[in-house]
Amino acid sequence: MVLHSVASRLAMGVVLGSAIVMLTTGGLLLVHTREQVLDQTQREYTALASGAAQRIQNRIDGVGDVAQVLAGMLGTRRDQAQGLIRDALASNPDIVNITAAFVPRDNAALREDDAPVARRAKDGRITLASRVGESELYWSAPWFIRGLNCDRGCWQPPFRSFDREQTLIGYSVAIPGKNIPVIGVADVTVSIEWLQAALGELEKTPHAYAFVLDGNGDFLAHEWTSYISTRGSTALLSALANGKGAPVRLTPEEGGRISEPVWVYFVPVKGTRWTFGLVVPERQIFTGVRRNFLVDAGLGALTLFGVFLIAILLARRLMAPLGVLADRAEHVARGELDFALPTLRGDDEVARLNRAFDDMRRQLAVHIEGAKRSARDQARMASELEIARQIQLALLPEPHYVADNGKLELYATLQPASAVGGDLYAYFMLGADHLCVMVGDVSDKGIPAALFMARTITLARTVATHARSPRDILAVLNRELCKDNDTCMFVTLLCGVIETETGMLSLASAGHEQPVLHAGGTTNLVDVETGPALGLDSAASYPVRVLTLLEGDTVLMYTDGVSEAHNDRQRLYGAQSLLDSVARVEEGSAPEAYVDRVLSDVDTYVEGRAPYDDIALLALTWREARSEGVRIDAAAHS
Amino acid sequence: MILNLRSESPTPKRSTVWLDGRLDAETYSQFDEAVRDVTPMVDNGGTLVLDLSGLEYISSAGLRSLAQLRKAMHDRDGRTLLLNPQPQVRKVFDIVKAVPVAEVFADIAELDQYLDLMQRQVTGRTDLQPTSE
Numbered sequence: 134m135v136l137h138s139v140a141s142r143l144a145m146g147v148v149l150g151s152a153i154v155m156l157t158t159g160g161l162l163l164v165h166t167r168e169q170v171l172d173q174t175q176r177e178y179t180a181l182a183s184g185a186a187q188r189i190q191n192r193i194d195g196v197g198d199v200a201q202v203l204a205g206m207l208g209t210r211r212d213q214a215q216g217l218i219r220d221a222l223a224s225n226p227d228i229v230n231i232t233a234a235f236v237p238r239d240n241a242a243l244r245e246d247d248a249p250v251a252r253r254a255k256d257g258r259i260t261l262a263s264r265v266g267e268s269e270l271y272w273s274a275p276w277f278i279r280g281l282n283c284d285r286g287c288w289q290p291p292f293r294s295f296d297r298e299q300t301l302i303g304y305s306v307a308i309p310g311k312n313i314p315v316i317g318v319a320d321v322t323v324s325i326e327w328l329q330a331a332l333g334e335l336e337k338t339p340h341a342y343a344f345v346l347d348g349n350g351d352f353l354a355h356e357w358t359s360y361i362s363t364r365g366s367t368a369l370l371s372a373l374a375n376g377k378g379a380p381v382r383l384t385p386e387e388g389g390r391i392s393e394p395v396w397v398y399f400v401p402v403k404g405t406r407w408t409f410g411l412v413v414p415e416r417q418i419f420t421g422v423r424r425n426f427l428v429d430a431g432l433g434a435l436t437l438f439g440v441f442l443i444a445i446l447l448a449r450r451l452m453a454p455l456g457v458l459a460d461r462a463e464h465v466a467r468g469e470l471d472f473a474l475p476t477l478r479g480d481d482e483v484a485r486l487n488r489a490f491d492d493m494r495r496q497l498a499v500h501i502e503g504a505k506r507s508a509r510d511q512a513r514m515a516s517e518l519e520i521a522r523q524i525q526l527a528l529l530p531e532p533h534y535v536a537d538n539g540k541l542e543l544y545a546t547l548q549p550a551s552a553v554g555g556d557l558y559a560y561f562m563l564g565a566d567h568l569c570v571m572v573g574d575v576s577d578k579g580i581p582a583a584l585f586m587a588r589t590i591t592l593a594r595t596v597a598t599h600a601r602s603p604r605d606i607l608a609v610l611n612r613e614l615c616k617d618n619d620t621c622m623f624v625t626l627l628c629g630v631i632e633t634e635t636g637m638l639s640l641a642s643a644g645h646e647q648p649v650l651h652a653g654g655t656t657n658l659v660d661v662e663t664g665p666a667l668g669l670d671s672a673a674s675y676p677v678r679v680l681t682l683l684e685g686d687t688v689l690m691y692t693d694g695v696s697e698a699h700n701d702r703q704r705l706y707g708a709q710s711l712l713d714s715v716a717r718v719e720e721g722s723a724p725e726a727y728v729d730r731v732l733s734d735v736d737t738y739v740e741g742r743a744p745y746d747d748i749a750l751l752a753l754t755w756r757e758a759r760s761e762g763v764r765i766d767a768a769a770h771s
Numbered sequence: 772m773i774l775n776l777r778s779e780s781p782t783p784k785r786s787t788v789w790l791d792g793r794l795d796a797e798t799y800s801q802f803d804e805a806v807r808d809v810t811p812m813v814d815n816g817g818t819l820v821l822d823l824s825g826l827e828y829i830s831s832a833g834l835r836s837l838a839q840l841r842k843a844m845h846d847r848d849g850r851t852l853l854l855n856p857q858p859q860v861r862k863v864f865d866i867v868k869a870v871p872v873a874e875v876f877a878d879i880a881e882l883d884q885y886l887d888l889m890q891r892q893v894t895g896r897t898d899l900q901p902t903s904e
Contacts, residue, residue: 576831576869578796621839625831625867644867665868669838673868693831746830 140452144445151440155433163426170422175380178341178398178413185335185343186400186409192227192331196304196321197286197404199225204286204306204319207233211316215261218251221321222259229253229301229324234264234271234280235308235317248272255297280305280318288405291325291353291362300325300362302353328354329361341413346373348406366390373399373408382415454483458490470498518552518580525553525583528590530560533725536633541568544724545751546732548694554747555582555624556692557590561597566633569597569606572690572751573626574645576666582747585622589614589667603628603641607667607675611643614668623668627661627690629753636682636755641675643667646696647708649715651727652686656716658708659688682755685721689731694748698735706738724752774798775825776805783814791825794833802836810840816848818886823856834869841870850874850889854882 199221207214214233222231234248248264248271264271271277276289289303303322310316332343332354342356350370352360365373368388372381381397383389394415401408454475464472474491477484526547535542545558555575563569573589575582589610596609606628614624627645631638640648640659644666647658664675682688691711698706714734718727728750735748775791786809794802806819813819821837829837841851853875856864864875876882 574831576835577799578832619842621835621842623831623835623838623867623869644869646866663866663868665871666834669869670871697830 138449138452139455140445140448143448143452144441147444148437148441152437155437159429159433163429166425167422170425171418174418174421175396178396178411178418179380181335181337182343182398182400182409182411185332185411186402188335189328189331189345189407189409190402190404192327193304193402193405195225196227196323197306199228199231200286200304200306200319200321203231203233203321204308207235207319208309208311208316211235212246214246215249215251218249219259219261222251222253227323227327228321229297229299230322232264232303232320232322233308233317234277234320236281236315237272240272276303276305276320277318280320281307281315283307283318284309284315286404288407289320290349291347297324325353325361329356329358332356335411337411338413338417340417341411343412344410345402346408346410353407360390369397369410372397373410451483454487458487461490461494465494465497468501470494470501515552521580521583522549522552525549525587528587529558534560536568538633540636540757541631541633541753541755542724543570543751543753544728545572546728546749548732548744548748549583550694550744550747551579553580553583554578555586556694556747556749557586557624558690558749558751559590559593560751561594563597563601563630567601567630568633569593569603569628569630570690570751570753571626571628572645572692572749573624573667574692574694574747574749575624576622578747581620581622585624585668589624589626601630602677603630603639604675604677606630607641607643607664608673611665611667611673611675612671615671618668621669623666625666629688629690631682631753636686636757638680638682638688640678640680643673643675646691646693649689649691649712650680650686651689651715651718651720652683654720656712658712684755684757687715687718687722687724687727687752687754689715689727690751690753691731692747692749694744694746695731695735695750697746698739698748699745700739700742706735710734710738722754724754727752727754774801776802778805778809780809780812783812784817785820786810786813786817787820787822789822789825793828793830794826794836795828795830796832799832799836802833803839806840810843813844813849818850818852819844820852820854820882822854823860824854826857826860829860829863831867834863834867838869841874852876852882852885854879 203217203221206217210217214235218231218233222228230250230252232248232250237243237247243265245263245265250262250264252260252262254260279287279289283305284307286304286306289305291300291302293299294301301322302325303320305318305320307315308317308319328345332345333356335343337343344355344360345353346365347353350365352363352365355361366389368383372383375381376397376399378399381399382394383391383397384394385391389395391412396413396415396418398411398413399408400410454477457475461472461474464470474487474494477487529545529547532546533544543560545560547554547556547558549556555578557573557575558571560568560570571593573586575585575589592613593606593610596613597606600606600609607626610626623644625642625644625646627640627642627648629638629640640661642661642663644663647661650657650659659678659680661678662676665673680688696706696708696711711731714731715727718730731750732748773792774794777789777791778786780786788806788809790802792798810819819840837851837853844851851870851874853864853870855878856875861875864870865872876885
């Protein structure tokens with residue numbers, strides 16, 4: 134049987150343990166009680182045998198008494214012998230006949246009253262007769278000679294009475310005389326059948342049987358009637374001789390006329406040379422022990438069954454909540470948290486587990502709800518960020534622009550490091566002949582930077598409407614951004630205004646990186662003196678640097694996402710790498726080529742790492758094939 | 772991406788904070804929190820010195836933190852002076868000018884000289900000869 138549940142395993146364990154304990158103690162107890170039971174049984178059978186012997190004794194004593202009394206009376210009342218023996222026979226129904234045999238006064242002339250005999254017929258009638266005249270001479274018969282010597286009485290050997298078809302046995306007592314010791318013999322004869330009947334009346338256990346042995350070792354009586362008058366087996370007789378009153382064990386192997394081992398209880402019958410014997414088969418004696426064993430085993434089995442029932446009931450009762458909890462835990466594993474738990478009183482481990490499980494379930498539900506909410510919030514945030522990104526990108530003009538007269542082409546790109554960023558580029562016309570371009574970088578990153586960027590780019594368009602110089606544009610924009618700027622957000626901004634007819638470019642920087650000029654086969658940083666970043670110092674001013682662009686000249690404006698891009702070794706990309714990158718672009722290429730070249734070089738440099746900072750790039754190329762003007766290079770000061 | 776900070780406030784007039792590492796978008800909040808504990812120990816009109824000799828890198832987010840700190844001190848008539856920036860950091864200050872270049876000093880002597888000058892401007896001519904001299 135496969136024991137699936139803890140309850141049944143526990144119950145089986147308890148039962149096995151109990152069984153081991155009970156078998157051990159039971160075995161020891163059985164060994165101990167076996168001796169006691171045997172002893173007890175032996176005593177019972179000894180008592181039974183003694184009782185039976187006593188009853189036989191009583192009957193025999195009765196017969197002996199009659200003979201003794203008669204002998205005493207006959208000593209003086211020889212002439213009344215016939216009456217005495219008849220009355221004695223009449224009052225003692227056990228007795229078959231009574232003889233009063235006297236030594237004849239004259240051997241030659243025997244008289245009938247020398248040996249009167251009273252007999253009881255089978256029908257109960259009592260007749261008087263005489264031994265005189267019987268075929269055997271009574272006074273020379275062996276029983277008479279023996280009787281003369283029995284002044285205290287003695288039993289004669291049994292004999293077969295053919296007319297009565299019974300085995301009879303006589304008790305003889307010498308009759309004392311006045312002048313001589315003995316004058317005759319009083320003989321009381323009884324049928325041995327009463328002895329046989331007495332054996333049959335004994336209360337014995339089944340299969341036990343009794344017998345009476347005479348002094349010669351012949352069976353006087355035996356419940357197996359065929360044994361009567363036969364001689365006892367050698368084994369039995371030697372056991373009797375050696376037993377000294379203790380029970381003797383006999384086996385068929387020892388020569389007893391028995392079919393199985395038996396115990397024989399001998400009790401001598403007093404006043405005779407007889408011995409009463411009780412034979413009990415050994416298995417009968419052990420029946421008690423076996424019964425005890427069976428009762429014990431039955432009780433043990435019953436106890437074990439009881440223990441098993443109690444254990445399994447108790448274990449089931451205790452374990453039932455565990456089963457429910459295991460079931461509920463599987464619910465939890467499936468993500469179902471709304472279920473009923475058993476209500477348990479008390480403070481045992483199962484109840485604590487139950488409570489802890491309940492708490493856990495609630496906490497888990499709370500956490501799951503929180504996680505869901507957080508996931509929803511995150512999703513909403515992500516979607517909001519995506520929208521914000523769209524809006525931010527919408528603030529930027531098209532990446533590619535060619536002036537109406539075809540002399541000016543620019544290309545710009547913005548790559549936020551995250552969804553939204555603080556870098557910006559912008560370009561817009563100021564009047565008909567001026568184009569304003571700017572690249573900026575708001576301090577910090579993320580949403581605050583994006584909002585500040587939006588503010589900057591919107592303000593720039595507004596405040597620049599009537600200005601023609603980057604100095605004015607930056608100054609006004611700075612003042613606007615300084616207003617209520619408690620968080621000290623700032624933006625570095627490079628602002629250029631180019632005359633679309635002449636290619637004259639005025640530059641001013643609010644704390645921004647220097648632009649790169651690719652002109653006439655050389656690549657240089659344009660040294661623009663910077664003013665403070667916008668948003669910090671409302672009184673700041675911004676010097677202007679003026680360049681005149683010639684055919685094919687390209688100005689590259691960028692943010693520190695380019696110059697401060699770094700690789701795994703924390704090495705910055707740097708201005709020199711940027712200059713080298715720009716120098717590799719073929720002279721006269723479209724501005725898009727510059728942007729692409731720098732982006733791909735930075736990408737290679739950071740080795741595929743996610744960009745650390747936003748990147749804004751703006752390349753501006755002047756195309757005036759017939760322009761032969763001289764480069765004008767001057768700084769304008771306020 | 773690590774910033775270590777240490778501060779010392781020997782007098783209510785002047786506290787010094789040492790910056791070590793990088794001050795950028797990932798560490799500026801740590802810096803803000805640290806100086807929030809230090810600034811109340813400086814009296815109104817006192818001086819907070821940031822010793823930048825251990826600062827390897829500063830980003831625009833870091834500059835914003837410094838600007839905000841300077842503004843907060845300024846609102847209490849205090850001064851925030853930067854001491855001994857490494858060349859690459861100095862360069863950032865020079866370009867962006869998030870704090871006035873005049874408030875960045877190459878060494879402690881230059882800074883003390885500046886503070887003396889300020890002291891004289893406040894107290895007037897009578898203190899041109901300090902009593903200790």
